[in-house]
Amino acid sequence: MFLEVENINVYYGAIHALQGISFHVNEGEIVTLIGANGAGKSTTLRTISGLLRSRTGSVKFKGHDITYMPAEQIVRLGISHVPEGRKIFAPLTVRENLLMGAFTRTDPAEIEASMQRVFTSFPRMRERINQLGGTLSGGEQQMLATGRGLMSRPGLILLDEPSMGLSPILVEEIFRIIQEINSQGTSILLVEQNALMALSIASRAYVIETGRIVLEGDAREVAENPQVKNAYLGV
Amino acid sequence: MQYFKKTPVTDHKPNSRLAWVGQGFLLILAIIVIIILAQNLIRSPSLFAQNVIDGLKLGFVYAMIALGYTMVYGIVKLINFAHGDVFMVGAFVSYYAVTRFSLHTWAKQIFPGMPDWLVILIGSLTVILLSMVVCVLLAVTIERVAYKPLRDAPRIAALITAIGVSFFLEFFGALGFVFSPRFIPYKQPFETMSWYINNGIYPITPGSMPPDGSITFSNIFLIIVIASIFVQLLLQFLVRRTKIGIAMRATAFDKPTARLMGINVDQVISFTFAIGAAFAGLGGVLYAIAYPSIHTQMGILPGLKAFVAAVLGGIGSLPGALVGALIMGQAEALTMGYISTPMRDAIAFTILIVVLLVKPTGIFGEPEKEKA
Numbered sequence: 279m280f281l282e283v284e285n286i287n288v289y290y291g292a293i294h295a296l297q298g299i300s301f302h303v304n305e306g307e308i309v310t311l312i313g314a315n316g317a318g319k320s321t322t323l324r325t326i327s328g329l330l331r332s333r334t335g336s337v338k339f340k341g342h343d344i345t346y347m348p349a350e351q352i353v354r355l356g357i358s359h360v361p362e363g364r365k366i367f368a369p370l371t372v373r374e375n376l377l378m379g380a381f382t383r384t385d386p387a388e389i390e391a392s393m394q395r396v397f398t399s400f401p402r403m404r405e406r407i408n409q410l411g412g413t414l415s416g417g418e419q420q421m422l423a424t425g426r427g428l429m430s431r432p433g434l435i436l437l438d439e440p441s442m443g444l445s446p447i448l449v450e451e452i453f454r455i456i457q458e459i460n461s462q463g464t465s466i467l468l469v470e471q472n473a474l475m476a477l478s479i480a481s482r483a484y485v486i487e488t489g490r491i492v493l494e495g496d497a498r499e500v501a502e503n504p505q506v507k508n509a510y511l512g513v
Numbered sequence: 514m515q516y517f518k519k520t521p522v523t524d525h526k527p528n529s530r531l532a533w534v535g536q537g538f539l540l541i542l543a544i545i546v547i548i549i550l551a552q553n554l555i556r557s558p559s560l561f562a563q564n565v566i567d568g569l570k571l572g573f574v575y576a577m578i579a580l581g582y583t584m585v586y587g588i589v590k591l592i593n594f595a596h597g598d599v600f601m602v603g604a605f606v607s608y609y610a611v612t613r614f615s616l617h618t619w620a621k622q623i624f625p626g627m628p629d630w631l632v633i634l635i636g637s638l639t640v641i642l643l644s645m646v647v648c649v650l651l652a653v654t655i656e657r658v659a660y661k662p663l664r665d666a667p668r669i670a671a672l673i674t675a676i677g678v679s680f681f682l683e684f685f686g687a688l689g690f691v692f693s694p695r696f697i698p699y700k701q702p703f704e705t706m707s708w709y710i711n712n713g714i715y716p717i718t719p720g721s722m723p724p725d726g727s728i729t730f731s732n733i734f735l736i737i738v739i740a741s742i743f744v745q746l747l748l749q750f751l752v753r754r755t756k757i758g759i760a761m762r763a764t765a766f767d768k769p770t771a772r773l774m775g776i777n778v779d780q781v782i783s784f785t786f787a788i789g790a791a792f793a794g795l796g797g798v799l800y801a802i803a804y805p806s807i808h809t810q811m812g813i814l815p816g817l818k819a820f821v822a823a824v825l826g827g828i829g830s831l832p833g834a835l836v837g838a839l840i841m842g843q844a845e846a847l848t849m850g851y852i853s854t855p856m857r858d859a860i861a862f863t864i865l866i867v868v869l870l871v872k873p874t875g876i877f878g879e880p881e882k883e884k885a
Contacts, residue, residue: 327773328772329772329773348777349769349772349773350772350774350775350777350778351775353773353774353775354775358773359773361769361770361773365767365769365770365773367762367763367766367770368766369762369766370759370762370763370766374759374762377756377759378759378760378763378771378774378776381756381774381775381776382774426774430774
């Protein structure tokens with residue numbers, strides 16, 4: 279199994295945020311987690327990438343048990359987390375932000391090649407290369423955050439709300455790029471409030487409600503589910 | 514914790530009338546100071562220049578210490594009050610290296626034919642390097658033992674711990690079997706030489722006095738200025754151009770996201786403490802050579818003044834540390850020259866109070882923003 283999350287329980291102090299969540303991602307897939315605000319989607323991603331710890335269960339990636347591995351080592355195994363709210367390093371230039379994305383890599387020529395690949399996907403970043411991250415627009419920051427996430431050449435990329443705060447045209451653009459990244463062989467775990475868009479590009483989906491997975495299945499089936507339609511798709 | 518985070522000093526906005534009165538008062542004060550200085554400059558330009566040179570000597574030493582304060586603050590938001598004592602340890606290590614182990618002449622023992630100037634050059638560099646290494650080890654140990662366990666604690670806890678570490682170093686160092694509780698005359702690894710400027714530059718020979726109206730300076734003055742500028746440039750290069758330097762800035766801005774990049778935040782923090790301590794060690798040796806009397810509490814005042822310099826320049830800003838330190842050096846030297854020597858410390862801390870009242874972010878500081 280590529281990524282396997284089994285029975286994780288995560289607490290914020292006394293609050294039981296994730297209550298025994300299990301799911302998996304196969305190699306090459308786009309899997310989406312959908313759910314309301316505060317359901318535990320971001321918490322799940324933060325637990326996988328090592329920023330939070332589960333009290334029980336396990337997270338396994340490519341056969342490694344990463345449940346208790348520090349975040350900075352999990353990146354080296356090939357999981358890249360593009361956090362919610364983009365979290366661009368505002369005082370660093372676009373170039374420096376991208377270089378930090380490649381922090382785990384050493385060969386300057388290969389890093390430069392990856393940077394060129396990011397510029398091909400996001401030409402705007404090439405124009406802004408020496409601009410400070412904090413001066414970019416919201417859409418540009420999302421492009422930079424995604425590009426930065428690709429700089430470590432991950433096998434799996436965790437995308438947290440990539441469409442948040444973007445105009446509809448930019449949302450289309452970002453989702454097109456997500457599919458492009460996936461077609462180049464990177465698996466994607468996508469967390470979205472824009473369930474309609476997420477379900478349209480994902481192969482499988484999980485629905486999270488108050489820290490539990492309440493529904494899972496083929497993305498098309500989930501999209502057809504009357505409760506999902508009612509609660510998340512606004513139909 | 515929330516309380517400390519949500520009420521940074523910068524949120525304090527004095528009402529406009531008060532600010533206006535304060536600024537008017539400051540303006541009048543500044544005009545008076547400028548008039549007094551101008552008068553003295555006209556009365557005796559050479560004396561004035563002499564004071565400026567003395568101020569530069571102090572200022573460049575403060576700059577080396579202030580870098581450590583400002584870097585550590587930038588990355589862990591901690592005022593490391595033990596920093597001045599690391600500076601003291603640097604001075605003591607060099608003292609024992611010279612007096613007990615004659616480390617400044619080691620090259621002579623191995624290569625007897627070596628010319629004396631080269632022996633002293635190599636020896637002095639070795640002594641300075643040893644002091645820097647000891648300071649680095651000390652600071653990294655302090656960080657691991659005392660500060661790291663408190664990283665997620667309220668900031669005030671770490672601050673009080675820093676004061677505790679500072680006292681520990683001062684009074685542990687004062688024990689008879691460690692350093693000594695007394696003032697010790699410092700033995701310089703090389704001879705100090707002085708020159709005077711009076712229609713040309715002439716060396717001052719021992720026992721003779723330079724003629725009236727000349728400006729004197731020593732080789733140690735030149736070394737301090739060069740070393741301090743070198744350190745500044747080195748640090749700028751490190752922070753702007755190297756991978757670890759960019760990682761330091763990323764870590765200072767957002768630690769969880771830095772970890773997501775694969776940056777080992779603990780190592781970066783240790784590295785920051787290490788660099789600050791190395792510069793403090795260098796400063797400690799040079800300060801002891803320039804003012805050759807050492808004591809376990811010698812780090813307190815230079816440490817605090819370097820801290821004021823860092824605040825004045827804008828804490829967290831590297832150029833700010835240099836500019837703040839040079840202003841502090843001038844303020845002190847001109848006070849000593851034109852008011853009285855005991856007033857120097859009072860002036861230094863008056864500057865701190867004025868900065869905190871008028872512009873708490875300092876010259877180059879930016880208002881602290883809450884991260885989204």
